[in-house]
Amino acid sequence: MTNSCEVRINDDEQFDIVKCYQQFLKDDPDVSMSIAAIESLAELIKHSNATTLSEFMESLKDASQKLKSSVKNSISLSAGADLFLRFVTRTSHDVTNFEACKEHLMNSGKVLVQKAAAVREKIAELGVQFIKDDAVILIHSYSRVVMLLLQKAAAYKKRFKVYVTESRPSYLGIRATKLLCEAGIPATVIYDSVVGYIIDKVDAVFVGAEGVVENGGLINAIGTYQLAIVAKAANKPFYAVIESYKFVRLFPLNQYDLPTHTSDLLAFPDLENRESVPQQEENIDVGDYESINPTVDYTPPDYITLLCTDLGVLTPSGVSDELIKLYL
Amino acid sequence: MEPNPDSTAPMRASYEQQWLLDDGTPKHLDPLANRPRRLSDVGKETITNNSVPTTKNKRFSGGTNHATTSNNSTPAKKSMKEMTKAERRELQERQRAAKAVKTTKTANNVVTPSKKPVQGGSVANLEGGGGGGGATSETLVTPIAHSESGVTVKNIDPKPKDNSKQVALFSHLEIPKGANTSTAPKEIHPSVLVLGLHFSEFKICGANARCIATLTALQKVIQDYKTPEGTTLSRHLPTHLSPQISYLVNARPMSVGMGNAIRHLKWEISTIDIEMSDEEAKHLLCEKIDNFIRDRITVADRVIVEYGLQKIQDGDVILTYARSSIVQALLIDAHAKGKKFNVIIVDSRPRLEGKKLLKRLVDEGIKCTYTFLHALGFALKDVSKVFLGAHAFMSNGALYSRVGTAMVAMMAKEKNIPVIVCCETYKFTDKVQLDSFVMNEQGNPDELVNISTTMILKPGYLDEWLNKPDLKLLNLLYDLTPSKYITLVITEVGMIPCTSVPVVLREYKPMLQ
Numbered sequence: 152m153t154n155s156c157e158v159r160i161n162d163d164e165q166f167d168i169v170k171c172y173q174q175f176l177k178d179d180p181d182v183s184m185s186i187a188a189i190e191s192l193a194e195l196i197k198h199s200n201a202t203t204l205s206e207f208m209e210s211l212k213d214a215s216q217k218l219k220s221s222v223k224n225s226i227s228l229s230a231g232a233d234l235f236l237r238f239v240t241r242t243s244h245d246v247t248n249f250e251a252c253k254e255h256l257m258n259s260g261k262v263l264v265q266k267a268a269a270v271r272e273k274i275a276e277l278g279v280q281f282i283k284d285d286a287v288i289l290i291h292s293y294s295r296v297v298m299l300l301l302q303k304a305a306a307y308k309k310r311f312k313v314y315v316t317e318s319r320p321s322y323l324g325i326r327a328t329k330l331l332c333e334a335g336i337p338a339t340v341i342y343d344s345v346v347g348y349i350i351d352k353v354d355a356v357f358v359g360a361e362g363v364v365e366n367g368g369l370i371n372a373i374g375t376y377q378l379a380i381v382a383k384a385a386n387k388p389f390y391a392v393i394e395s396y397k398f399v400r401l402f403p404l405n406q407y408d409l410p411t412h413t414s415d416l417l418a419f420p421d422l423e424n425r426e427s428v429p430q431q432e433e434n435i436d437v438g439d440y441e442s443i444n445p446t447v448d449y450t451p452p453d454y455i456t457l458l459c460t461d462l463g464v465l466t467p468s469g470v471s472d473e474l475i476k477l478y479l
Numbered sequence: 480m481e482p483n484p485d486s487t488a489p490m491r492a493s494y495e496q497q498w499l500l501d502d503g504t505p506k507h508l509d510p511l512a513n514r515p516r517r518l519s520d521v522g523k524e525t526i527t528n529n530s531v532p533t534t535k536n537k538r539f540s541g542g543t544n545h546a547t548t549s550n551n552s553t554p555a556k557k558s559m560k561e562m563t564k565a566e567r568r569e570l571q572e573r574q575r576a577a578k579a580v581k582t583t584k585t586a587n588n589v590v591t592p593s594k595k596p597v598q599g600g601s602v603a604n605l606e607g608g609g610g611g612g613g614a615t616s617e618t619l620v621t622p623i624a625h626s627e628s629g630v631t632v633k634n635i636d637p638k639p640k641d642n643s644k645q646v647a648l649f650s651h652l653e654i655p656k657g658a659n660t661s662t663a664p665k666e667i668h669p670s671v672l673v674l675g676l677h678f679s680e681f682k683i684c685g686a687n688a689r690c691i692a693t694l695t696a697l698q699k700v701i702q703d704y705k706t707p708e709g710t711t712l713s714r715h716l717p718t719h720l721s722p723q724i725s726y727l728v729n730a731r732p733m734s735v736g737m738g739n740a741i742r743h744l745k746w747e748i749s750t751i752d753i754e755m756s757d758e759e760a761k762h763l764l765c766e767k768i769d770n771f772i773r774d775r776i777t778v779a780d781r782v783i784v785e786y787g788l789q790k791i792q793d794g795d796v797i798l799t800y801a802r803s804s805i806v807q808a809l810l811i812d813a814h815a816k817g818k819k820f821n822v823i824i825v826d827s828r829p830r831l832e833g834k835k836l837l838k839r840l841v842d843e844g845i846k847c848t849y850t851f852l853h854a855l856g857f858a859l860k861d862v863s864k865v866f867l868g869a870h871a872f873m874s875n876g877a878l879y880s881r882v883g884t885a886m887v888a889m890m891a892k893e894k895n896i897p898v899i900v901c902c903e904t905y906k907f908t909d910k911v912q913l914d915s916f917v918m919n920e921q922g923n924p925d926e927l928v929n930i931s932t933t934m935i936l937k938p939g940y941l942d943e944w945l946n947k948p949d950l951k952l953l954n955l956l957y958d959l960t961p962s963k964y965i966t967l968v969i970t971e972v973g974m975i976p977c978t979s980v981p982v983v984l985r986e987y988k989p990m991l992q
Contacts, residue, residue, distance in 0.1 A: 366967070366976040402967055402974040404790065404864070404897040452976070468978035475975065475982050 166198035168214040169221045172228075181295060184361075185231025185396050186267045188218055192235045193260025196253055204249060211236060224411050224447060226362040226370050230399035235260065237478060270394045270461040271296045275303040278357075278392055278459040286311040286354040289346070289382075292372040293323035293330075294359020296392050300459075301357075302334050313338040314349055318372055320441055343374050350385040357390050362399040365474055367452035367467025370399075370409065373445055379454035388456040395460045398474055403449045411447050418443055644924065644945065646953045652921045655679060658730035664722055670699040671723045675730035681830075686870050686906060687780070687804050690736045691772055693727060697744065698768050701761050712760050713751045720745075732920050735871035735879070736906045743771060775905040779971035783901050784809045786969045787866070788816060790899060795820040795863045798896075800852075800887045801827070802836040803868020805901045810866075814845045821845075823862060827852040827883045829926040829954065852883050855890050865891040869902035874984065875911045876962030876977035878902075882955045885915070888964040897966040900977070904970050904987065907980050915958040924952035 171194050175187040182190075195214050201207035215232035219225040242259065243252055278300040282288065288311055290297055301313060313331055317340050318324040324340055331338035341349055356378060362370040369375060369391050382389040403409050420438045452467030462473055645654070658675035674696045677683040683692050700723055706712045724741060727733065733741075747767045751760050787809040791797065797820055799806050810822060822845055826833030837849050850858050865887060871879040878884065878900055888898045912918055928941040944950045965977045972983060 365974060400973065402976075404899075404966060408790070468976060471976050471979040472982045475972070475979060475986055478973065479986055 166195060168192070168195055168218055171195075172218055172221075183231075183267075183295070183394070183397075184222075184227040185234070185394075186264055188215070188228045188231035189235045189260060189267070189396075190264050191218070192232060193257055193264070196257045196260065199253070202249075204243060204252070207249075207253070208239070208243070211239060224361070226399060226401070226410065226447070227397060230362050230397045233400065234396055234398075234477075235263070238263070267394065267396055270396070271299050273461045274392060274394065274459055275300040277461075277464060278390070279304045279307055279309075281355060281357075281388075281390055281457075281459070282309055282311055283354065284309050284311070287314070287352055288312070289314045289316075289349065289353040289356045289378075290327065291316045291324070291356075291358045291375055291378050292318035292321065293327040294392065296394060297357050297359045298327060298330060300392055301331060301336060305334055305336050311336070314341050314353065315339065316341055316343050316346065316374060316378070318374055319343055320444065320446070321372065323372070346374075346378055346381050350381050350387060353382075353385075353387055355388045355390060356382045357392055360391055360393050360397060361447060362397050362401070363391070363393050363458065363470050364399060364449070365402045365471050367455060367458065367465075367470040368403065369393075369450040369455065370401075370403075370447055371450065373448050376406070376448040376450045376454075379450045383454045389454055390457055390459055391455055392459045395462045395473065398470055398477075400474060400478060406445075406449050409447070409449055411445065416443055416445055644951050645921075646951050648916060649919065649921060649953060649955070652919055653732075654921050654923070655731050656729055658726070663726060666719070666722055667726050668696070668700040668703065668723055670696045671726055675727055678727060679730040681731075685802075685804055686734045686736045687776055687903070689734055690740050690905070691776060693737050694740055694744070694768050694772055697723065697741075698765050701764050701768075704761065706757050711753045712755070712757060713748055713753060716748050717745055720748075735908045735910075736903075739905050739908070740771060740775075744768060771905075775971075776903060779903040779905070780805050780808060782971040783903065783969050784812050786974055787899075787901060788813055788818075790864065790967075790969075790974075791818050791820055793819045796823065796861045797821070798823040798825060798858065798862040798865045798887070798891070799836070800825045800833070800865075800867055800884055801830070801881045802832040803901065805903075806866045806868050807836050807839055809901060810840060810845060811843050814840075814843055821848070823848045823850065823858050825850055825852055825855055825858060825883075825887060829922075830881075832881070852886065855887060859890055859894050859896065862891070862894075862896050865896055865898045867898065867900045869900050869906055870957060872900075872902055872907045872968070872977065872980050873912045873959070874907075874909045874981045875913070876965070876980055877912055878960040878962075878965055878977065879912065879918075879957055880960065882915075882958045885958045885960040885964070888960045892964045892966075898964060899967045899969060900965055901969045904972060904983055907984050909981070909984055912959055915955070919958075920956040922954040922956050924954045927952045927954050 168191055172187050172191040175182060175190050176184070192211060192214060195211065196207075199207060199210055201210050215229075215236060218232055219229050222228060238259070239256055242256065274296055282301075282304040286309075288301070290301075290313060301311075304311065313328075313336055315324045315328045315331070315338055328338045328340045358369070358371055358375055358378070360369040360371040360375075364370060369379075379389050401410070406412065455467050458465045458467060458470065465473070645652075658672070658679040660672050660676065663672060663675075674683070674692055677692070678689065683689055697720065700720065701716070704712075704716060704719060706715055720741075724733075744764070744767070747764060751763065755763070783805055791809075791813045795818075797810065799810070799822065813820065822840055824833045824837050824840070824847055826837075826849065828851075833849065837847055840847050848858070867878070867880060867884055867888065869878055869880050873879060878888070880900075891898050910918075924944075928944060941950075941952070944952055962977045968975050968977045968980070970983065972987065975983065
């Protein structure tokens with residue numbers, strides 16, 4: 152974001168992939184980061200003046216790298232970018248004529264985007280069966296596909312109530328609650344810390360995700376992991392609802408093995424220096440804690456009951472099967 | 480011959496011996512009538528025995544065992560004739576043995592003069608009840624042979640000795656006979672003969688090393704092979720290779736990886752064009768073998784190391800068990816790349832393989848701690864990751880590796896420490912295994928006795944184990960780690976959960992062939 156001007160000057164005169172990506176996100180609030188990445192890479196093909204296939208591939212790789220480094224949390228984005236690159240490497244072998252190949256890729260990029268739009272519908276259709284009549288659902292933060300699922304369930308005349316976590320620091324839970332109430336679904340915002348209190352009243356937990364890693368674990372807005380732990384402890388089913396283009400070839404071992412984890416995250420304050428600054432007893436400055444708090448966490452597959460994807464309802468280990476097939 | 484009575488009717492036999500035997504033949508036993516209960520328990524698990532003191536009891540138990548079986552089963556009739564001959568031989572030997580015992584008294588601590596008459600009596604008894612006792616000549620001969628061999632080693636095949644000392648639960652596992660070059664068939668290639676010796680003496684061990692050595696040896700076999708008249712290479716070469724392979728298997732049971740490699744080789748042979756000339760085909764096959772070693776082992780190892788590096792961060796404390804060539808390569812590479820980490824090597828008797836790893840790592844300047852398996856709980860305190868090697872991966876995601884691995888993995892999982900296994904995909908098998916009992920390998924039990932390498936134990940505490948009827952030694956080589964204890968498998972096709980083993984097998988099969 153910050154260096155988009157530089158990028159334009161140094162590397163690519165006509166086309167700036169990062170700007171293009173942001174434009175796509177702005178134009179359509181419903182589009183996910185993965186799809187925006189795919190779209191902007193497909194757009195790059197249009198503007199590419201590479202003459203050989205390898206040069207072309209290089210430029211694509213560079214662009215996706217640039218995209219990834221342009222945002223703070225690149226998990227969802229890189230899932231889309233990797234998928235598209237994978238798609239290009241696979242299909243580009245088939246075509247001999249380079250121009251035709253480019254044309255083909257551009258078109259298929261568009262097809263991919265169209266497909267992606269239809270995917271949520273399919274997932275919602277599949278996921279509705281997990282909502283029983285008179286159920287109490289707990290959701291975390293705001294996920295487009297979860298919202299669609301709930302709306303669909305309401306459209307099927309299922310009666311259910313939804314607790315929505317406030318989900319600090321994004322407060323997206325409030326937005327989700329508003330939308331649900333608009334759709335005629337009774338919804339209540341709860342503090343993130345209320346999850347344990349409420350869990351016994353809940354019948355099922357639904358979350359979306361930014362990414363699904365190789366072992367079937369989730370990377371999602373902070374708080375998902377503890378929600379999953381609480382659900383597991385209370386023996387409540389924990390469903391993840393995900394578009395399959397968010398599957399990402401990543402295998403975190405724990406929270407600190409995520410690409411989003413940096414050493415300054417949750418660092419302790421340097422108290423020795425602070426002592427020199429006089430402070431009032433009442434109002435001790437704890438520093439800028441919001442900036443050093445993580446925004447995503449990793450939920451290991453052991454806590455996930457099922458993943459509801461457009462490929463079908465999968466167990467966590469099924470994700471790896473699909474990824475292996477894809478990256479064969 | 481042993482496994483059958485063993486697995487089918489041990490319980491019944493013991494029951495019979497405990498309650499029925501005394502009625503039927505009380506007089507033979509009476510001098511030591513009380514003791515045998517226990518001993519016969521030992522004896523009937525495997526009918527043969529070797530130790531002097533118990534010989535008579537066991538002999539009885541063995542004899543009666545057979546007596547009961549032959550009573551029950553009709554086919555014993557035919558062997559009767561044979562038996563009498565065997566019996567005669569046996570009697571001779573027995574008398575000789577008795578004499579030897581009497582004169583030399585070397586039957587040491589256990590044989591007391593008072594027992595000798597009993598032994599004689601037992602001979603007589605067996606003689607008398609020959610028909611019943613002689614169901615199988617071998618079982619009866621061997622005890623004597625061993626009562627003798629307890630004193631001076633005789634020319635009898637040592638294998639039955641091991642059998643009687645096998646732990647019942649593992650009696651289905653053959654203790655390898657070892658490579659015997661003198662009895663090897665003529666067609667065995669010298670390089671295979673050498674390799675067999677290396678295998679049986681554990682001069683070459685480790686799944687990768689063994690697989691590469693086998694393939695290279697088979698390469699030499701192929702190079703020296705000449706297709707006989709009237710047949711084709713693709714038809715005849717496999718039949719030429721099978722005795723070589725079975726010779727190697729006799730030396731030491733084949734590893735899963737070796738099995739996969741050989742299967743691949745046979746498949747390559749079968750696809751060779753009949754029209755192709757001998758020279759060309761041999762050249763092609765050697766090239767294919769080289770490719771297999773390169774693609775599936777050496778290059779795969781390098782890729783795995785690359786992946787593994789991503790999982791080693793500064794400040795890590797890495798625990799590893801015994802020695803795996805790939806883990807060793809990974810740690811050395813990570814150190815060379817400037818990563819700062821400590822290593823804890825957990826080792827166990829009797830092989831002490833971790834020492835070799837320790838030496839390599841210390842030579843490289845990596846900070847190491849060396850400890851034994853029993854200190855694992857303590858060692859795990861600061862560990863951030865566990866890296867393990869593999870012998871094989873089962874289709875249900877279970878890891879088959881050096882014995883002790885399961886313990887390490889379970890303990891680490893208990894403490895929420897990620898367990899990472901490095902394994903090439905050629906070690907994946909479509910077999911499923913649920914425990915360490917069904918398939919395993921037994922090492923030489925004498926390894927447990929020999930503690931000479933470092934620790935000084937009471938000398939000779941286990942030395943006499945062959946003469947102690949109640950003592951059996953079990954030297955298992957492998958164990959099985961259930962999939963739930965494994966966090967991650969690093970293979971050359973990427974980092975996968977262990978539940979994806981069958982997927983890799985399924986998806987990559989067409990590509991690899």
